[in-house]
Amino acid sequence: MKPSRLIIAIPYLWLALLFLxxxxxxxxxxxxxxxxxxxxxxxxxDLSGGWxxxxxxxxxxxxxxxxxxxxxxLYINSFKSSLIIASVSTLITLAVAYPIAYALACSPQRWRxxxxxxxxxxxxxxxxxxVYAWIGILKTEGLLNQLLLSVGMISDPLTILNTxxxxxxxxxxxxxxxxxxxxxxTLEKMDWSLIEAAEDLGSSRLSAFWLVTFPLSLPxxxxxxxxxxxxxxxxxxxxxxxxxxxxxxxxxxLWVEFFSNRDWPVASAVAVVLLVLLIxxxxxxxxxxxxxxxxx
Amino acid sequence: xxxxxxxxxxxxxxxxVNDPNFRPWDDPNTKPLIDIQNVTxxxxxxxAIDDLSLKIxxxxxxxxxxxxxxxxTTLMRMLGGFDAPTKGSILLEGQDLTGTSPAQRPVNMMFQxxxxxxxxxVGENIAFGLKREKMPKADIKxxxxxxxxxxxxxxLEKRKPHQLSGGQRQRVALARALAxxxxxxxxxxPLGALDKKLREATQFELMGIQExxxxxxxxxxxxQEEAMTVSSRIAVMDQGEIAQVAPPETIYEAPASRYVADFxxxxxxxxxxxxxxxxxxxxxxxxxxxxxxxxxxxxxFTIGSTAWLSVRPEKIQIYKEPPQTNNxxxxxxxxxxxxxxxxxxxxxxxxGQVIKAQETNAGRxxxxxxxxxxxxxxxxxxxxxxxxxx
Amino acid sequence: xxxxxxxxxxxxxxxxxxxxxxxxLLLVIFSFNESKLVTVWGGFxxxxxxxxxxxxxxxxxAWVTLRVALITATVATVLGTxxxxxxxxxGRFKGRTLFTxxxxxxxxxxxxxxxxxxxxxxxxxxxxRGIVTITLAHxxxxxxxxxxxxxxxxxxFDRSLEEAAEDLGASPLDAFFSVTLPIIAPAIVAAWLLTFTLxxxxxxxxxxTSGPGAxxxxxxxxxxxxxxxxxxxxxxxxxxxSVVALGVIIASLLGKRADINREI
Numbered sequence: 001m002k003p004s005r006l007i008i009a010i011p012y013l014w015l016a017l018l019f020l021x022x023x024x025x026x027x028x029x030x031x032x033x034x035x036x037x038x039x040x041x042x043x044x045x046d047l048s049g050g051w052x053x054x055x056x057x058x059x060x061x062x063x064x065x066x067x068x069x070x071x072x073x074l075y076i077n078s079f080k081s082s083l084i085i086a087s088v089s090t091l092i093t094l095a096v097a098y099p100i101a102y103a104l105a106c107s108p109q110r111w112r113x114x115x116x117x118x119x120x121x122x123x124x125x126x127x128x129x130x131v132y133a134w135i136g137i138l139k140t141e142g143l144l145n146q147l148l149l150s151v152g153m154i155s156d157p158l159t160i161l162n163t164x165x166x167x168x169x170x171x172x173x174x175x176x177x178x179x180x181x182x183x184x185x186t187l188e189k190m191d192w193s194l195i196e197a198a199e200d201l202g203s204s205r206l207s208a209f210w211l212v213t214f215p216l217s218l219p220x221x222x223x224x225x226x227x228x229x230x231x232x233x234x235x236x237x238x239x240x241x242x243x244x245x246x247x248x249x250x251x252x253x254l255w256v257e258f259f260s261n262r263d264w265p266v267a268s269a270v271a272v273v274l275l276v277l278l279i280x281x282x283x284x285x286x287x288x289x290x291x292x293x294x295x296x
Numbered sequence: 297x298x299x300x301x302x303x304x305x306x307x308x309x310x311x312x313v314n315d316p317n318f319r320p321w322d323d324p325n326t327k328p329l330i331d332i333q334n335v336t337x338x339x340x341x342x343x344a345i346d347d348l349s350l351k352i353x354x355x356x357x358x359x360x361x362x363x364x365x366x367x368x369t370t371l372m373r374m375l376g377g378f379d380a381p382t383k384g385s386i387l388l389e390g391q392d393l394t395g396t397s398p399a400q401r402p403v404n405m406m407f408q409x410x411x412x413x414x415x416x417x418v419g420e421n422i423a424f425g426l427k428r429e430k431m432p433k434a435d436i437k438x439x440x441x442x443x444x445x446x447x448x449x450x451x452l453e454k455r456k457p458h459q460l461s462g463g464q465r466q467r468v469a470l471a472r473a474l475a476x477x478x479x480x481x482x483x484x485x486p487l488g489a490l491d492k493k494l495r496e497a498t499q500f501e502l503m504g505i506q507e508x509x510x511x512x513x514x515x516x517x518x519x520q521e522e523a524m525t526v527s528s529r530i531a532v533m534d535q536g537e538i539a540q541v542a543p544p545e546t547i548y549e550a551p552a553s554r555y556v557a558d559f560x561x562x563x564x565x566x567x568x569x570x571x572x573x574x575x576x577x578x579x580x581x582x583x584x585x586x587x588x589x590x591x592x593x594x595x596x597f598t599i600g601s602t603a604w605l606s607v608r609p610e611k612i613q614i615y616k617e618p619p620q621t622n623n624x625x626x627x628x629x630x631x632x633x634x635x636x637x638x639x640x641x642x643x644x645x646x647x648g649q650v651i652k653a654q655e656t657n658a659g660r661x662x663x664x665x666x667x668x669x670x671x672x673x674x675x676x677x678x679x680x681x682x683x684x685x686x
Numbered sequence: 687x688x689x690x691x692x693x694x695x696x697x698x699x700x701x702x703x704x705x706x707x708x709x710x711l712l713l714v715i716f717s718f719n720e721s722k723l724v725t726v727w728g729g730f731x732x733x734x735x736x737x738x739x740x741x742x743x744x745x746x747x748a749w750v751t752l753r754v755a756l757i758t759a760t761v762a763t764v765l766g767t768x769x770x771x772x773x774x775x776x777g778r779f780k781g782r783t784l785f786t787x788x789x790x791x792x793x794x795x796x797x798x799x800x801x802x803x804x805x806x807x808x809x810x811x812x813x814x815r816g817i818v819t820i821t822l823a824h825x826x827x828x829x830x831x832x833x834x835x836x837x838x839x840x841x842x843f844d845r846s847l848e849e850a851a852e853d854l855g856a857s858p859l860d861a862f863f864s865v866t867l868p869i870i871a872p873a874i875v876a877a878w879l880l881t882f883t884l885x886x887x888x889x890x891x892x893x894x895t896s897g898p899g900a901x902x903x904x905x906x907x908x909x910x911x912x913x914x915x916x917x918x919x920x921x922x923x924x925x926x927x928s929v930v931a932l933g934v935i936i937a938s939l940l941g942k943r944a945d946i947n948r949e950i
Contacts, residue, residue: 003771008779011769011829015788018826022803025810039809100702103695115699117938122706124880124930126887128904128911129923133709136716136915142725143712176706227794234796236890241911251798258802259893268806271799278796286790378849398852411850415868424864425854476854 023275030268031061041264065269075253075270079277082250085164085239086232089171093228094221096172097179101220102213104180105187116184123177131170131241138166138242162244170238175231179224186220187213219292226285230278250274318528319543320353327390329354329480329512330375335384337370337536344370346536347384352480357506357513359523362533363559371533372482372516376405388479399428404478408485410469412457418468419444419453425476443471446505463494470502474509483515487522499525520560524548532556548608550594553686557606564612564651566605570597570683578683580605583647589623591681607681612653612674614641614666621675627651629670641666643674710927717920725915734921744922747906751886754817754902758824759882765825766832766877773833774840792830800827801894808895815897823895824888828881835880839873879937883930 035042043060069075104115122130137143138161145157160166190213198208236251243249250270258267320326328351337345344367352358360368373379374386377398386393393401404425413421422443426436444450447467457465466486473481486502487495503526506513517523523530524544531541532555539559540552551557554565568580571588578597579588582605591605618624627643630650634657641653653674655664666672717735721728738744769789776782792800804823805815813819843866851861867874889904896902903922910919 003768003776007768008772008776008785011765011772011833012781012785012788014765014826014829015769015785018804018807018822019788019792019800020784022807025806026799026803029806096702096705099694099698103691103698103702106691106695107699108691113938117934118703119706121931121934122710124883124934125710125927126904126923126930128887128889128907129713129926130709132907132911132915132919132923133713135911136725137709137712139725139915146725173705173709176702180702230794231796234798236796236798237908251796254798254802255890264806267802271802274796275799278794282791282794283787285794286787289790290786376849376853378853398849399855399857403853405850405853407846407850409844409846411844411846413847413851413865413869415865424851424856428855428860472850472854 026268026271028061029265030065030272031063032265032268033060033062033064034263034265039264040262065265066273068266069269069273074248075273078248078250078253079273081248082233083277085167085171085249086229086235089168089175089232090225090229092168093172093175093179094225097176097224098183098221100176101180101183101187101217104184105190112188116181119177119180119184127174128237130174131237134166134170134173134242135161138169161242162247164243164247166242167239167247167249170242171228171232171235174238175228178227182223182227183217183220186217190216219288223285223288223292226281226288230281230285233278234274318355320356321351321529326353328352328387329356329389330514331387331390332371333385333387335371335374335381335386337367337374337379338382343536345374345381348536348538349384350531350538350541352512352514354512355510356528357503357515357526359527359530360514360516360533361518361520361523361530361559363518366533367536368516368518368533369484372405372484372514375480375514376403376482377401402476402479403482404473404476404480405482405484406469406473406486408488410457410465410489412465412468412472414457416456417453418449418455418457418460421457421468422472422475424472429476439475443475446474446508447471462489463498466490466498470505474505474511477509478511480512480514483513485517486515488517488519495522496525502526524560532559550682551606551684554604554606554684557682557684562609562652562654564607564609566607566649566651568603568605570599570601570603572599573597577678578603580683583645586625586646589625589681590678591623591683592679593683595683595685597683597685601685604684605681606684607676609640609652609654610638610656611680612651612676614643614653614655614664615673615675616666616670618673619675622678623681624673624675625651626671626673629666629668629672632666632668639664641672643672713920714924714927717917717924719917719920722917734917735925738918738921738925741918743901744903744906744918747901747903750817750900751903754821754824754892755882755885757821758828758885759878761821762825762828762832762881763836763874763878765829766881767836767874769829769833770837770840773837789830789833792827793834795827797827797888797890798894801891804891805894815895816900819895819897820892820900820902823891824885827891828884831884832877832881835877836870836873839870843870876937879933883933886926886930 029041032041032043034040043057100119104112104119107115135142139145140157140159140161142161144160145154148154149157160169194212194216195208198212199205203211234251234254235249236255239247239249239252240255243252251274254267254270254274257263257270330350330352332348332350332352335345335348336343346367348367348371360371362368370379374381377393377396377400380394388402398405413424416424419440422440423436426439431439440453441450444453447470449464449467449471452460452464457468460468466489470486483502487498490498499522502513515523515526524547527544529541529543530547532539532547534555540547540556542550542552547556548560551560557563557565566580566582566589568582568589570578571581572579573596576592576594577590578593579590580603581588589605591607597603613619613621615624618626625645627645629641630644631642633640633642636657638654638656641655643651643653645651651674716725716727718730718732719726719728720731720733769785772785773789801823804819804826808815808819808822847865847869848858848861851865852858856864887904888902889908892902893905893908896905903926907919907922910916
């Protein structure tokens with residue numbers, strides 16, 4: 001069945017109204033000013049005031065919030081530190097995920113479905129609960145320190161919780177399946193006789209891996225990196241629960257701005273900047289997905 | 297024989313495809329079942345079918361033969377109603393089919409992939425179309441049994457498609473497509489997925505079923521042997537056009553062009569100039585120092601025009617001494633291929649062209665005392681070959 | 687084949703699974719801890735489970751979450767099926783690029799942005815915030831996940847099955863419901879389960895779009911977790927994990943059946 005216009009229209013309109021339109025409202029909000037009112041911003045559009053009210057409304061919109069963001073080191077530092085944390089944790093996730101994905105692809109056929117399901121399973125359980133689980137492990141009197149102290153590897157408990165290290169662990173842990181699965185998917189489709197051919201032609205096992213396997217798995221690696229990097233940039237729960245007061249991440253800053261300071265215009269400006277930063281990777285990711293889906 | 301057991305099912309008179317008297321295309325009074333009139337089909341800039349006209353008669357087993365990309369599948373999909381012609385029209389019993397959906401046409405199709413519904417049992421698959429016809433339940437049951445008997449799968453009614461072998465799936469697909477008693481059955485590479493032995497057996501079964509039901513079959517295939525075996529007529533297609541429509545023996549023995557001659561079976565083609573014509577024999581000068589070659593042709597040729605002599609390898613004899621036949625040429629043995637039932641000799645002529653001659657190995661020893669590099673003569677009679685103008 | 691699965695591979699898998707599962711395992715173990723100190727074992731007890739059952743605030747939040755998740759999963763799966771049909775079957779149409787963009791972007795969009803933008807939309811159109819707004823927000827991002835799951839199945843769907851149905855006299859709609867839908871049913875069930883857990887799981891978007899009186903379970907958990915680790919949360923987590931694990935096992939069994947169908 002080729003979808004009729006109605007079938008195209010329903011999801012299209014839904015996404016246009018509830019996904020696309022709100023972004024324009026966010027942009028508009030980022031140009032407004034904070035005010036002590038409900039809702040807490042000005043100007044408010046009053047259509048009953050006629051044309052003058054509308055022009056006055058437009059005139060009151062300005063870029064003040066963006067200059068504010070540029071001047072206050074808190075915001076610049078949040079963006080920078082988000083970028084660093086997201087990039088570094090993406091690389092760590094890749095390093096952890098690749099051997100697992102590779103091993104899954106090499107595993108005997110009859111175990112494979114089960115092993116893949118075991119990788120996906122944690123992804124289905126609550127994100128919040130998985131992050132929460134690490135608090136009990138990482139805190140000063142937590143299980144990790146208890147273990148290390150009892151085997152005598154350390155004499156004083158390590159401070160991990162409420163540091164950036166905990167944030168890295170949290171991101172790698174939470175996003176691991178997103179990296180493993182796309183890499184596994186490309187490796188699984190690979191023709192293993194290529195490796196045998198490379199070895200037959202005189203390359204060592206290691207160079208066969210770097211010259212054949214790894215380049216062929218690149219689409220999966222790239223997809224995985226996007227899937228980890230983009231959401232990690234805007235992550236809130238992990239830095240909030242595992243990071244310390246000096247862990248700056250943009251998602252957390254936005255949250256605090258919105259819920260604690262109730263400064264909606266600045267929160268919106270932060271969101272707009274974050275979106276602008278992410279638009280390039282998001283578009284690249286979509287292109288890649290589309291290419292993959294068209295390739296079937 | 298199987299056929300006699302099935303005879304009770306048959307409502308229609310038995311018409312043998314291979315009956316030499318079954319030639320409705322030669323009778324101007326016979327109305328065609330399918331009349332394809334100047335059909336063109338374009339996909340964007342690509343022309344898949346180019347101004348094609350064709351008539352298919354009731355009770356024919358009609359084969360559309362061609363290499364992949366020649367437009368044969370497009371032609372079949374237009375008959376089934378899955379694609380609409382860009383120009384031209386298709387008539388069924390004089391009724392224009394334009395704008396009729398596949399569901400409304402008295403035409404059913406057996407898909408190349410069989411397209412069996414994996415979630416339905418064999419019986420439910422066969423009953424699918426009957427239910428859409430709002431046939432009473434009791435009648436559906438009877439018809440399903442009939443069809444299962446026809447394809448000899450009565451015991452497998454409750455099975456799901458994934459529990460069947462390839463050959464059994466093919467039969468279910470056939471039974472499902474025939475269950476609605478279509479006026480025309482389309483078969484898209486129906487035996488392509490079967491191995492060679494099974495394919496040959498199934499070809500004869502298909503013919504049996506077709507004869508028994510008296511339904512018109514149109515088969516699309518790239519396998520020339522299959523087309524030769526099953527069909528009453530073959531349309532050989534080339535790049536969206538029909539190169540020739542004729543019964544199998546005509547296609548083989550009197551091809552209309554080098555393309556058809558080359559597509560069906562093995563052939564030697566020798567280019568030359570027409571020197572003389574005598575009755576229906578044409579003489580060709582093909583090389584300065586050699587005698588002219590002769591063969592038959594229905595076409596008329598002007599003296600001096602370029603023409604091609606086409607002769608099948610099995611009609612060429614190989615000699616150690618100069619023979620007395622019309623077309624005798626000296627050459628040198630380049631290669632001998634022993635195939636068991638026959639041996640093929642590759643003989644190089646003085647102009648460098650290589651002629652294939654095929655000799656039946658009638659005795660147990662294939663040794664004719666002919667060896668590599670040996671000088672030999674090849675020869676054939678005038679009526680063994682045909683002269684082609686294109 | 688087995689020769690490729692070396693000791694190195696085995697170690698990678700073992701370490702990987704240890705990393706993935708030990709935290710969850712510890713969480714479950716300590717939900718049965720007698721002691722209130724979550725990290726010190728004080729003997730086996732199920733008292734935190736009974737405490738949980740008497741905690742009205744948690745039960746209320748659970749009920750809200752369940753209702754939101756059920757509606758979200760159902761509506762998102764229907765919309766996702768439509769969107770998947772459009773992506774896979776529609777070919778080129780005006781605005782296709784935008785449509786593809788709107789389907790894939792929410793998959794990676796930071797939740798804070800989605801949440802904030804939806805909240806501002808609801809305020810702009812003067813909608814009272816509560817269960818309805820949370821549900822609308824959840825449907826919006828969940829339908830994109832449903833679309834991806836269903837479209838990946840539709841891509842491999844043999845179109846000649848639908849053509850065969852139409853050839854045998856079925857209307858296009860009849861062909862879709864009697865042939866396509868039963869065959870892609872496992873993907874639809876998987877999409878429903880996925881969207882259900884996504885909704886069940888979401889903290890950030892729900893926090894933005896909820897109003898007074900509509901607190902979801904993750905919001906409740908989050909506010910308690912901020913005050914510290916409690917065995918009650920461990921017990922609640924254990925229940926949620928078991929429910930999800932059960933769901934996934936059922937889904938994968940359904941998937942196995944689907945694989946058999948797909949072999950054709």
